[in-house]
Amino acid sequence: MWVLWKQLLIYQKEQTNQSGGIRIQAKLDQIDIAIIRALQKDARASFVAIAKSCHVSVDTISKRFKKLKNTGVARGTTVLLNPKSFGCDCVASFGIRSDFSHIQEVLEFLRKIPDIVFSTQTMGRHSIIAIAIVKNVAKLNQVREVIKGHSMVREIITSIWVSDILLCPSNFDLQTIAGDV
Amino acid sequence: MDKIDLCIIEALTNDARTPFRQIAASLNVSPDTIIDRYNALQEKGIVRGSTIVLNPKEIGYNAMAVFMIDISPTEDGKTQFDSFAILETIIKMKNIIVASKTVGDHDLMAIGVVRDFQHLVVVRDDIAAIPGVKDMEVSFWSEITELSPKYFVI
Numbered sequence: 001m002w003v004l005w006k007q008l009l010i011y012q013k014e015q016t017n018q019s020g021g022i023r024i025q026a027k028l029d030q031i032d033i034a035i036i037r038a039l040q041k042d043a044r045a046s047f048v049a050i051a052k053s054c055h056v057s058v059d060t061i062s063k064r065f066k067k068l069k070n071t072g073v074a075r076g077t078t079v080l081l082n083p084k085s086f087g088c089d090c091v092a093s094f095g096i097r098s099d100f101s102h103i104q105e106v107l108e109f110l111r112k113i114p115d116i117v118f119s120t121q122t123m124g125r126h127s128i129i130a131i132a133i134v135k136n137v138a139k140l141n142q143v144r145e146v147i148k149g150h151s152m153v154r155e156i157i158t159s160i161w162v163s164d165i166l167l168c169p170s171n172f173d174l175q176t177i178a179g180d181v
Numbered sequence: 182m183d184k185i186d187l188c189i190i191e192a193l194t195n196d197a198r199t200p201f202r203q204i205a206a207s208l209n210v211s212p213d214t215i216i217d218r219y220n221a222l223q224e225k226g227i228v229r230g231s232t233i234v235l236n237p238k239e240i241g242y243n244a245m246a247v248f249m250i251d252i253s254p255t256e257d258g259k260t261q262f263d264s265f266a267i268l269e270t271i272i273k274m275k276n277i278i279v280a281s282k283t284v285g286d287h288d289l290m291a292i293g294v295v296r297d298f299q300h301l302v303v304v305r306d307d308i309a310a311i312p313g314v315k316d317m318e319v320s321f322w323s324e325i326t327e328l329s330p331k332y333f334v335i
Contacts, residue, residue, distance in 0.1 A: 079231045095286075
């Protein structure tokens with residue numbers, strides 16, 4: 001499961017390299033937004049229902065959905081899994097400070113640790129932010145010790161996520177983009 | 182969970198719109214079995230739902246930011262601030278994609294998508310304006326803006 005995420009990560013890197021940093025922003029209209037909103041709630045939502053609510057044909061919806069995928073606006077669809085059902089009880093984030101010249105080295109080191117599902121270089125308080133999903137706190141501590149053991153890591157701050165994590169994909173403000181059309 | 186459940190999860194993780202008939206055919210069971218199993222997975226909370234995975238960069242969000250928030254322990258020395266209420270307010274804000282209470286250096290943590298630096302300041306100020314928010318640390322990045330919510334849902 002986590003492997004897939006890493007694949008996506010690599011995929012994104014390739015995409016960024018190909019476009020040479022210049023990105024042409026996709027433009028969305030109200031039909032695109034209606035499709036995204038419906039699929040955010042339930043990725044298996046029937047195209048017939050979406051078509052009805054937009055007063056267009058089912059063909060239009062499936063064509064638009066394909067276009068959203070082809071233009072890269074949508075990566076695809078997925079199910080939201082509960083890590084606890086797979087024995088992962090502990091989610092935590094690490095804020096890491098390291099020597100400027102060695103940030104890339106530390107990042108590469110982090111990406112080799114299987115429990116780290118996300119890591120990126122950041123600007124601001126920390127040099128690197130990483131998120132780990134592990135079985136329990138003892139395992140989390142092991143991961144922390146491993147990171148701390150890297151000679152270029154100067155400081156590491158751990159935050160364990162305790163509440164039911166609230167996720168709101170529908171918070172994406174799409175209307176502002178539609179306004180540009 | 183058995184082999185059938187895992188096959189369903191694997192297929193739907195890659196594409197949540199995979200027809201149940203197709204999954205059923207690959208496992209040599211009836212489509213009804215797959216539907217029942219999928220419903221059971223949802224009822225048990227193993228599958229929290231399904232969603233479309235967007236690429237924020239393609240729709241104008243060029244950076245992500247993490248907000249690590251400290252909450253003042255008390256209001257005028259008497260009543261305690263309800264960190265759950267603050268969390269609720271934050272999660273309802275536009276452009277925040279995930280938020281949680283945390284144990285450690287900070288009380289709350291939120292991750293959001295932002296269009297540019299100006300927008301980051303706006304989001305930061307919006308969070309700072311919530312009563313009870315004492316202090317905040319912001320880190321932001323533009324390298325990866327992968328929105329794969331399944332890894333954040335607990």
